[in-house]
Amino acid sequence: MPEATTAAPIAHHFSSAEQQNETAAIGMWAFLVQEVMFFGGLFTVYLVYRNLHPHAFLEGSGHLPVGLGTLNTVVLIGSSLTMALAVRCAQLGRGKGTAGYILATMALAGVFLAVKTIEYGSKWDDALIPGVRWDPWPGADPHLNLFYALYFIMTGMHAIHMLVGLVLMVFVALRSLRGRYSPQNHIGVEILGLYWHFVDLVWIFLFPLLYLLNAGGH
């Protein structure tokens, strides 16, 4: 295999590739724990205000486009699949396959962000952006601003995490094309995958909490 000759050597402070891989993995898991706490803080705020103002949350949720949200959920789960395939290719030493699947993941992430932009744009048109352009429909719940503020902050934080993921993907895809990964030493792809699945998982919680509050049909 041509990749094997160009594969990155292990860093000087590790004694084996195995040690380097395990260290990187535990580092990423610890990082994801702090991510859970970061979003956990946001979910706590959501929980408190939904309890204080249940009606405002139902009303706000009813005006979010469930169709676009569902589409984005499917797109993002699809991107997790392509990311998993990229990791599999790296395990098998197929550098070009890895890069290709990462490219597909980036394309799906692009679709997600494009849909998100359309959603944000329609909020601008409807004057539903608290503190910036805020003029909701007559008779709206007086605390509707809290729901929409949290909608923007939570989906915004999620989108920023996707942008970070996109930057990382460019980096890993290029390294992959240069044959820097080998079946023994491809932890970079693995932990990128971990990160991306986490970002996906956050959305799996955001989607029902924001879009589906009226799904029971009352």
Added chain:
Amino acid sequence: MTTTMEKRRAESYLGGEYGIKSWFLTQDHKRIGILYLLGLTFFFFLGGLFAVLIRLELLTPAGDLFQAETYNKLFTLHGIFMIFFFLLPAVPAVLGNFLLPLMIGAKDVAFPKLNLLSWYLVMAGGLFAFWAMVAGGVDTGWTFYTPYSSTYANTHVIAAALGIFIAGFGSILTGVNFIATIHKMRAPGLTWFRLPLFVWAQYATSLIMVLGTPVIAITILLVAIERLFGVGIFDPGKGGDPILFQHLFWFYSHPAVYIMILPAMGVISELVSCFSRKRVFGYKFIAFSSLAIAVLGFLVWGHHMFVSGQSLYAGMIFSLLSFLVAIPSAIKVFNWTATLYRGSVSLATPMLYALGFIGLFTIGGLTGIFLATLAIDIHVHDSYFVVAHFHYVMVGGVVMAFLGGLHFWWPKMFGRMYPEWAAKVSAVVIFVGFNLTFLPQFILGYLGMPRRYHAYPEEFQVLNVLSTAGASILGLGFLLSLVYMPWSLIYGRKVRGNPWGAKGLEWEVVDTPPSPHNFHETPSVEEPPYNYEGEYTAAEVAHA
């Protein structure tokens, strides 16, 4: 002889490359530790300057030196610089960075680039806070309570908050780095129960950094959004809840106290053992008490909110849980004391600081139990009693341990010994000055003097004069260290090997000062930690 010394120096991490770039782009954990030491020393003395101004104002009952608004900014900046840019990173980022790989037999921390990045983040955060200061200051108190910091703020809240947000990332990276390092980079044979207790303390600290810091990050972000756009998150007029801010803030900021004190306790375990020439009494109890403090620390934040409108039942639960923290803390104090018992105790400067820590931390901890008691807290809440309590833990605890550790590992870091006589004088001056500053504040608080005011009734003046006099002595003690420590880098006695005859890989195997990659070959560990039986005392070794 001279040539071998010079050769040795060139081969150490301090030599070889000398350029600015070789320091500011270094990935060597030891150099990064030194970078942290320089940056944090600056912020410590900056925070200290504000303390001087606060104590000057409080010399007289009338608010004659500063206006109330200026005084608000002074105590806010004192708190911000001392807590976020000195106490939080001090022990982990300076001593932890330098020592952790040396103690566990690793060539570096797990992620050297992230380690360097963490330094840049903390310094960038500090510069933002500095900018907030120069631009006109912040007056919310270091706690940033809403609505002071949101609806009613008219100072540079966002710049200061952004600084803390950025520095928080540095803290998280350090935590992630240390967790991975301790799990995966230990030398062969170095099992968990052979680790120095300093490493256990760093591990517990890192857990809090990773679990707590992101919560303050999102909280600060929400305050900034609230301040910029007025969306109503913490504004009751728009449906928000300002008390929710306090919950989120203290969910991090109480555990943050343990980010500061836990690694300091780790230092004390090392010092007490070395200067008693005995194994630490109850090793496993001390190790697990660190973890217990880390876990319990997340369950007690409500004791900051006894008078904030929290329900009485929540208050009772938080009160009981807060009492529980006393158990692992007391285990440590008793075990250190038991380690001293029948040990060959020698009173070098690091040990003076360690003994100072044990006494002052005990006072700080016991007064914490007063404050965790609902009824007493309602009497002394927001009074100087609280101020005295947390200064006993933060200065009497963390700063003492930091200075003790810095003196202890100074010869390891630089290959030069600090001047013992000056250091002892400084340690005693700091101890006396500290107590004179803060003991009167317990009484002031109990008599009812509230914190955060620039003026006070005349009957409190005598105690305030005592406190200000103590602060002057304390300041002199710190300045003395600031003189003789750098002095010793040039004129200090050269040291090789193990000047204290201490146990541990960093003393027994690593060169003094260490070589760039720490170990010439991977060490293997076959004995328990602190295996001191039948050794010469530290004093005997030092004077041999």
